Amino acid sequence: MPRSRIDIPETIHYLSILDEHGVLDTELEPQIDDKTLIALYSAMLLGRRFDERMLDLQRQGRIGTFPPIKGQEAAQIGSIFQLKSTDWFVPAFRETAAEIWRGRSLESILLYYNGFNEGTIIPADQRDLPMAVPVGSQILHATGLGYAARYRGTDEIVMTYFGDGATSEGDFHEGLNCAAVYQAPVIFICQNNQWAISIPLKQQTHSATIAQKALAYGMPGIQVDGNDVLAVYTAAQEAAERARNGDGPTLIECVTYRVMMHTTADDPSRYRDDEEVERWRQKDPLTRFAVYLQNKGLLDQSREQEIETEVLAKIQTAVDSAEKQMKTLGEPLDMFNHLYAKMPPSLQCQKEEVRQYLANNTGEVHHG
Amino acid sequence: MPRSRIDIPETIHYLSILDEHGVLDTELEPQIDDKTLIALYSAMLLGRRFDERMLDLQRQGRIGTFPPIKGQEAAQIGSIFQLKSTDWFVPAFRETAAEIWRGRSLESILLYYNGFNEGTIIPADQRDLPMAVPVGSQILHATGLGYAARYRGTDEIVMTYFGDGATSEGDFHEGLNCAAVYQAPVIFICQNNQWAISIPLKQQTHSATIAQKALAYGMPGIQVDGNDVLAVYTAAQEAAERARNGDGPTLIECVTYRVMMHTTADDPSRYRDDEEVERWRQKDPLTRFAVYLQNKGLLDQSREQEIETEVLAKIQTAVDSAEKQMKTLGEPLDMFNHLYAKMPPSLQCQKEEVRQYLANNTGEVHHG
Amino acid sequence: MAKMTMVQALNLALKQEMAQDDSVVLLGEDVGPDGGVFRVTDQLIDIYGKERVIDTPLAESAIVGMGIGMAIHGLKPVCEIQFSGFAYQNFHQLENHAARMRWRTQGRLTVPMVMRAPYGGGVRALEHHSESREAYWAHTPGLKMVIPSGPRNARALLVAAIRDPDPVIFYEAKGLYRAFREEVPEEEEVMEIGVPQLVQEGDDVTFISYGAMLRPALEAAEQLAAEGINVEVIDLLTISPLDDRLLIESVKKTGRAVIVHEAPRSFGAGAEIVSRLLEGAFYYLEAPVQRVTGYDIVIPYFSREKAYMPDTARIIKAARATLNT
Amino acid sequence: MAKMTMVQALNLALKQEMAQDDSVVLLGEDVGPDGGVFRVTDQLIDIYGKERVIDTPLAESAIVGMGIGMAIHGLKPVCEIQFSGFAYQNFHQLENHAARMRWRTQGRLTVPMVMRAPYGGGVRALEHHSESREAYWAHTPGLKMVIPSGPRNARALLVAAIRDPDPVIFYEAKGLYRAFREEVPEEEEVMEIGVPQLVQEGDDVTFISYGAMLRPALEAAEQLAAEGINVEVIDLLTISPLDDRLLIESVKKTGRAVIVHEAPRSFGAGAEIVSRLLEGAFYYLEAPVQRVTGYDIVIPYFSREKAYMPDTARIIKAARATLNT
Ligand SMILES: Cc1ncc(C[n+]2csc(CCOP(=O)(O)OP(=O)(O)O)c2C)c(N)n1
Ligand SMILES: Cc1ncc(C[n+]2csc(CCOP(=O)(O)OP(=O)(O)O)c2C)c(N)n1
Ligand SMILES: [Mg+2]
Ligand SMILES: [Mg+2]
Helix, strand or coil, X not given: CCXXXXXXXXXXXXXXXXXXXXXXXCCCCCCCCHHHHHHXXXXXXXXHHHHHHHHHHHHCCCCCCCCCCCCCHHHHHHHHCCCCCCCEEECCCCCHHHHHHHCCCHHHHHHHCCCCHHHHCCCCCCEECCCCCCCCCHHHHHHHHHHHHHHCCCCCCEEEEEECHHHHCHHHHHHHHHXXXXXXXXXXXEEECCXXXXXXXXXXXXXXXXXXXXXXHCCCEEXXXXXXHHHHHHHHHHHHHXXXXXXXCEEEEEECCCCCCCCCCCCHHHCCCXXXXXXXXXXXXXXXXXXXXXXXXXXXXXXXXXXXXXXHHHHHHHHHHHHHHHHHCCCHXXXXXXXXXXXXXXXXXXXXXXXXXXXXXXXXXXXX | CCEEECCCCCCEEEECCECCCCCECCCCCCCCCHHHHHHHHHHHHHHHHHHHHHHHHHHCCCCCCCCCCCCCHHHHHHHHCCCCCCCEEECCCCCHHHHHHHCXXXXXXXXXXXXXXXXXXXXXXXXXXXXXXXXXXXXXXXXXXXXXXHHCCCCCCEEEEEECHHHHCHHHHHHHHHHHXXXXXXXXXXXXXXXXXXXXXXXHCXXXXXXXXXXXXXXXXXXXXXXXXXXXXXXXXXXXHHHHCCCCCEEEEXXXXXXXXXXXXXXXXXXXXXXXXXXXXXXXXXXXXXXXXHHCCCCCHHHXXXXXXXXXXXXXXXXXXXXXXXXXXXXXXXXXXXXXXXXXXXXXXXXXXXXXXXXXXXXXXXXX | CEEXXXXXXXXHXXXXXXXXXXXXXXXXXXXXXXXXXXXXXXXXXXXXXXXXXXXXXXXXXXHHHHHHHHHHXXXXXXXXXXXXXXXXXXXXXXXXXXXCHHHHCCCCCCCCCEEEEEECCCCCCCCCCCCCCHHHHHCCCCCEXXXXXXXXXXXXXXXXXXXXXXXXXXXXXXXHCCCCCEEECCCCCCCCCCCCEEEECCCCEEEEECHHHHHHHHHHHHHHHCXXXXXXXXXXXXXXXXXXXXXXXXXXXXXXXXXXXXXXXXXXXXXXXXXXXXXXXXXXXXXXXXXXXXXXXXXXXXXXXHHHCCCHHHHHHHHHHHHCC | CEEECHHHHHHHHHHHHHHHCCCEEEEECCCCCCCCXXXXXXXXXXXXXXXXXXXXXXXXXXXXXXXXXXXXXXCEEEXXXXXXXXXXXXXXXXXXXXXXXXXHCCCCCCCCCEEEEEECCCCCCCCCCCCCCHHHHHCCCCCEEECCCCHHHHXXXXXXXXXXXXCEXXXXXXXXXXXXXXXXXXXXXXXXXXXXXXXXXXXXEEEEECHHHHHHHHXXXXXXXXXXXXXXXXXXXXXXXXXXXXXXXXXXXXXXXXXEEEEECCCCHHHXXXXXHHHHHHHHCCCCCEEEEECCCCCCCHHHHHHHCCCHXXXXXXXXXXXXX
């Protein structure tokens, strides 16, 4: 075969089930019971409303900088739903809805964005990693967890999240390559929200899709409509099954959109058009899912209102509770804790130095 | 298109022209003039014989550790031939044949492997980077050079080399991704010699080929028989044309084999079978190319002997010259040179400290 | 002369250097239309185009690694790493290559590159956005480590860094970006890299600091002046290669020193300064040199950040300690 | 007790820890059938299989990043980086994550990981194979930096490192791997991390060193003893967190100190030791502390390596300098 085309065993598919107009592909419709459907909807709504509330709080100076998730609720909830509590969740930093679904308290999120180390507490019964700020770096932890899970003979799987920007980092490459080599039970969820701060996807990579990057690793890859919770759910379910059965990792590209600013410190008007945002608002994941539920007779106005009220009450309770807690937290000496299992002598000295200083400090300053 | 296969615009090809038995695909045979064909052969032979001589020297303790290239001559010479002297050559550390072709003196190579910093001198009229020991790290320099070449409006191209192992490094990923984004004129030559020290390709990656990794970047990729100098030549020529015309980067996987140890410090019997090595010895790039030249009437026994004699003489001269030079090199104070354009005061002090110390040292030690 | 913030002064430096030398290019995440997350590269893409103000994929090793290639080609790349806490992704490119290319090629190939990165605490940022680890680069032979302390020297040092024939790591204190304004001349101003500056003369004790910590040091000096204590204040500006002559001279005069930096204390830049003072002024030292620094911990999330950061009161306390002995 | 080289002693430590705890796994480049390029993991794959002795793709960030994930799961990964000069590829995984995971999660998730790497010069190696940059890790809060000085303490410290609940960077001096043999007991031996060791008592001057430099320091001490100069020698063993109590005590007695390491001098570990001595024993110091170290340059290719490396003669010279003053 002197000059011939090489056939690559893996193929890349695209999946969409419930389109932006609420039109359903009934053949592909996943079988999900009514309770679960409502749970999916509620989780997405909670993600949405909490995000909106955080933005309010931030604008009022009641929390610090945070990254809104608006528009990405389906990508997060459709996928995270496939995890059991014995499975591992390895987030980046824009997975608020998924984190809440896993049981992270709204209070802890509020504490975190108010600069309290206490805000990183992980739900006691979950196997969740804390947010990872360095883009792409957490992907390798997922591969390591997957390896360990298999080494221990469990059927645990690992789901890790990252953005389109993260796919340019070396750690993305090393993480996927190793996962494929070890056939580790890891699902790589790329929330392709089209932007990495001000960098649009086409300046991030020259490949037509992110899903096809799976081919570099001999790994199955799929691109799904990330605003279609049914498509995300289905793709994640297939990948989870594969992983649990020992058939290795999968890359899922969820095509979605970051409707808001990158973080509250960002001003997207500097680099993108409102029109584009408007076009994507039309594809809102919540709206179309509500239509689907209405069509199924699972959601009417009063039920919708009920859920809305519940969600808002939950948020209000959390905000009140967090603001109360913050008044009692913040002991400076705590900053020395938890760095090592046992505090080394040199650090004890520094802690003591601070203790003494704080005890005498006020006087000093005022004499100055 | 609810569930559909995504068509990836790029396809991956395999190319072989002169097979291991010396059988030629005449349709694909590149048009190379006789002089060039002999030059290719001589360059490959020089690479081969110099390598063998270095191994001798190493075994006699006359040079330090070095990585033999035996078996990879076609992959190197077939590709490097496409570069003009205004183009950029960015090697890893196992490109001795290519380096010599570019004009690096055999002496400098011998000095280098004898631990002399003077051994890294680059031919005055070439745009070559020095060897890069950290695996994969040089790939990014190639992308940067390619960007700069385009920014300056030149038609320079860049050729960078690396092994199969290097494709697992994050820098490989970042380098190819960025080159594709900027459509930089870079040719990425992977010498897939099947091993990265003791790690065979299938433990390095789960992808069926290295060439297909190009798909992750929306970049053309091709796999060639790396022991077939005509195939390498052809693939590199196509890629060079593309790059020069502003049509961006290419990944070329040269399938070849590391016939010897990883470096002279390595013992391959710990991890691979002689049989495998023997199988690959049958595919020797020089043997089949000699047959091709014989068939073309360009090489008979006496011409072969002539070239052999020339090559050996050249090597002997270099060894003699290098061993002579080494006697005069090695001034310790030189170690402070060339770190900064202008030596900072603190370093001048340290240099002075060493100067004084060396001046007085002998006495000191013996008093001790 | 216009009153400028440090962000504006840095922007001016880039704008003017790019105007007069087309080999100067910028690259980094969001340096283009966004103007950098701190706006240091604001509008430069409008003037110089996207070939010279290069938005990169999200890949720090690529930013620095490509920068090295560009520099070898003859460009003068100014690489922006969005936060210094993400410069470890490209550590190997700096240590393995940028720092060594001139040396490795006996002067044939050089890397006249700048790596700019915001560093330091005090701005209520998220994790990894407040670190101060200049000692890593200072301990890396072949690099220069520069940290300005205000708009005017930031501008003049950045110009010098761009023109420097060797790689310069240029840390910009986030806390200073918009903290105050200084007169910055429109016409060219260049400061020599490698030369600490005497900011204020005094006989009683020497304060040595740099970056955002210079200001609390100066405030402390002012407060002490009210008590009749005369502090000599030195702004290091170049951390490495460290020129200790001015420092030693000063301590020979005062006999006492307080070093202030926000990086963790142990194995930090202060340790090297202490060593140099000991080596150069041992017989003049009248008390142990004091280090007022961050602690040997990860800088806490912002609710506790104040307790971590050196401040005027801590500096005064250290000064008193060294004076009362 | 068998006489063992350091390579054998390290192999014994790994073998025994793996035998008694199936959560101990090894990963790295060529650790499997090849047994590591220095043979530290020799034959372990035959005993424990490829699930526990994991050959990895050529990717250092992956080795450490996966190690972090494994450690969080409850394993005790021992990551091998083939040469410490290639540990900068994974710098961010250590600084951003390994060092912080316990802290970040308030103790919930921990990283009981070891990163082993050969370091140091003197073995006629190629570029990047001879560096000594322990100060990078020592300046990183949350890590422990350990360097043994011989077969016996290498074994006992590696066992401790594996059992340590926090990430430990474990540097092994290449020059010591096969330099000499020591009695190493077959039965378990564990040394506490964080505790420097008094190797030899003396009254006149204190030598502080670690790793491969301990031997020339001891040789220098021996030569000085012949002249009636009694040297106290301390082996640091744990560079960070640095416990300075023994050091300070010693210098309070001797009044003089020489620090020996092969890393570049400026901003190296020696600087921190000088600072601690100054802070803790200022009034006892009778002469400036001497630093006998590598220079602030890239370690030269091996033909000039000897001129770079501290040796007995340089140590003696420094000792004389501190004694004659
Ligand atoms: C290693 C690293 N580099 C840079 C940053 C700064 N930064 C934070 S988020 C971000 C963009 C991330 O884009 P993407 O991966 O698409 O995720 P998204 O923000 O869209 O969710 C950048 C550059 C970082 N946190 N980590
Ligand atoms: C970053 C880095 N990690 C590890 C090494 C040690 N090392 C040198 S060569 C090599 C294997 C390289 O394999 P490959 O890329 O296939 O090239 P080959 O040696 O086969 O030519 C390794 C692990 C290195 N030089 N750099
Ligand atoms: Mg994004
Ligand atoms: Mg190879």
